[in-house]
Amino acid sequence: MAETTQERKRYSPLVLTETESLSREQWLEYRRLGIGGSDVAAIMGISPFRTARDVYYDKLGIAEVEGYEGNWVAMEMGNLLEGLVAEIFRRKTGFEVYQVKKMLQHPVHRFMLADVDSFITMPDGTKAILEIKTTNYNAGHG
Numbered sequence: 001m002a003e004t005t006q007e008r009k010r011y012s013p014l015v016l017t018e019t020e021s022l023s024r025e026q027w028l029e030y031r032r033l034g035i036g037g038s039d040v041a042a043i044m045g046i047s048p049f050r051t052a053r054d055v056y057y058d059k060l061g062i063a064e065v066e067g068y069e070g071n072w073v074a075m076e077m078g079n080l081l082e083g084l085v086a087e088i089f090r091r092k093t094g095f096e097v098y099q100v101k102k103m104l105q106h107p108v109h110r111f112m113l114a115d116v117d118s119f120i121t122m123p124d125g126t127k128a129i130l131e132i133k134t135t136n137y138n139a140g141h142g
Contacts, residue, residue, distance in 0.1 A: 016033070033113065095120040
């Protein structure tokens with residue numbers, strides 16, 4: 001049977017910056033240089049927290065990206081629990097979990113940025129992304 005999909009070219013990301021020693025404001029400045037994963041849901045109109053206009057204003061420096069008061073507790077809890085959730089995942093799966101504290105940039109489409117929570121090594125040695133999200137008791141079951 002013939003392949004029905006084209007083979008996609010694989011690119012190695014560029015390192016835009018090391019993130020380990022950045023202040024919150026420095027990190028946000030780098031984030032404003034492009035579109036990251038958290039921006040995409042807002043741009044597509046499916047984020048419950050932000051709109052495409054919010055992203056636009058953030059990128060222009062008109063309004064701060066993290067400035068929505070109603071969501072600050074959930075965001076802070078997500079940040080605090082990220083390491084714990086990664087450790088739970090490691091113990092339950094046995095996969096190696098590690099961080100790469102760098103903001104990555106697509107080598108061709110330079111506006112595409114990624115600041116990945118963690119990476120994992122699968123049993124066969126391949127690498128994968130572990131994106132960690134937390135929720136609360138008010139979240140519905142989809």
